[in-house]
Amino acid sequence: MGHVFITRAIPGTAVAQLEAAGHTVEVWPGELPPPPDALAAALARSDAAMTMVVDRITPAMLAGAPRLRIVANMAVGYDNIDPAAAAEAGVWVTNTPGVLAETTADLAFALLLAAARRVVEADRDTRAGGWKTWSPTAFLGTDLFGATLGIVGLGEIGEAVARRARGFRMRILYHSRTRKPALEADLGLEFCDLHSLLAGSDFVSLHTPLTPETRHLLGPAAFAAMKPGAILVNTARGGIVDQDALVEALRSGRLGGAALDVTEPEPLPLTHPLYSFPNVIITPHIGSASRATRARMAEMAAANILAVLEGREPPNPVNR
Numbered sequence: 193m194g195h196v197f198i199t200r201a202i203p204g205t206a207v208a209q210l211e212a213a214g215h216t217v218e219v220w221p222g223e224l225p226p227p228p229d230a231l232a233a234a235l236a237r238s239d240a241a242m243t244m245v246v247d248r249i250t251p252a253m254l255a256g257a258p259r260l261r262i263v264a265n266m267a268v269g270y271d272n273i274d275p276a277a278a279a280e281a282g283v284w285v286t287n288t289p290g291v292l293a294e295t296t297a298d299l300a301f302a303l304l305l306a307a308a309r310r311v312v313e314a315d316r317d318t319r320a321g322g323w324k325t326w327s328p329t330a331f332l333g334t335d336l337f338g339a340t341l342g343i344v345g346l347g348e349i350g351e352a353v354a355r356r357a358r359g360f361r362m363r364i365l366y367h368s369r370t371r372k373p374a375l376e377a378d379l380g381l382e383f384c385d386l387h388s389l390l391a392g393s394d395f396v397s398l399h400t401p402l403t404p405e406t407r408h409l410l411g412p413a414a415f416a417a418m419k420p421g422a423i424l425v426n427t428a429r430g431g432i433v434d435q436d437a438l439v440e441a442l443r444s445g446r447l448g449g450a451a452l453d454v455t456e457p458e459p460l461p462l463t464h465p466l467y468s469f470p471n472v473i474i475t476p477h478i479g480s481a482s483r484a485t486r487a488r489m490a491e492m493a494a495a496n497i498l499a500v501l502e503g504r505e506p507p508n509p510v511n512r
């Protein structure tokens with residue numbers, strides 16, 4: 193029977209499932225992630241690990257963990273692990289695809305609406321006593337109806353965002369590695385290159401994974417190409433955006449606002465200039481944070497661990 197290390201307390205029945213199968217489960221007790229040395233030591237005494245997006249698993253940690261057979265990331269993204277290095281060390285890396293697309297798309301849309309209609313700004317002002325009367329000019333925002341949404345990355349989450357946008361009767365442009373003619377026909381999507389998407393969109397929502405190719409995909413040139421007054425929504429990964437360029441685009445007034453569920457680094461230090469803009473919303477990486485979805489993600493990660501510890505292939509490998 194195996195020793196399973198889980199880097200944080202998790203919701204749902206995943207721990208019970210692992211224990212019912214006879215495995216010993218060690219859950220890191222802190223609210224904060226284990227520091228690198230504690231993580232390395234825990235991996236060294238484990239057969240399996242369940243990790244979160246902020247747990248960086250280095251090749252050195254893998255080399256120091258001879259028993260380790262699987263790192264099951266409780267996330268669809270796995271940019272915190274080098275899958276090739278893990279494969280070389282004989283360690284499976286798995287993720288949790290499929291279960292969090294709708295939940296993350298809900299948050300992307302919540303941020304889109306909140307930024308467009310200045311919900312957070314208005315709430316802040318109301319609490320500070322700013323609501324003196326009904327005003328014909330206060331907190332004027334942007335309509336979603338009839339506006340153009342540019343979706344960068346049309347995977348599961350991008351598609352779920354497109355379905356929502358269609359319900360709001362938006363025009364939808366998309367840019368993706370692969371073109372999806374069936375979805376284009378079904379949802380009325382228009383494929384275009386990144387530059388045309390940026391130039392033609394009132395809202396841009398990011399849904400690509402973070403890879404060497406997408407790091408700082410939105411830099412100074414991209415912001416210069418964007419429609420003046422456009423709003424950026426990022427629920428993907430902070431590293432896709434060059435944050436210095438984003439600050440400059442906000443400072444110059446080129447960008448109408450930004451709603452960010454992800455930043456670089458996370459958490460974003462409170463001294464960061466992004467906090468100084470009233471038209472910026474920042475949430476703490478909660479895209480998949482519904483009770484049901486987080487429980488399903490944990491259970492899926494547990495299913496991957498159970499498979500490997502029973503000598504089977506995991507259902508969701510990313511480094512086979």
Ligand code: DGY
Pocket residue numbers: 245266267268269270292428478479480481
């Ligand atoms: C993921 O699954 O990659 C998310 O960012 C974590 O919720």
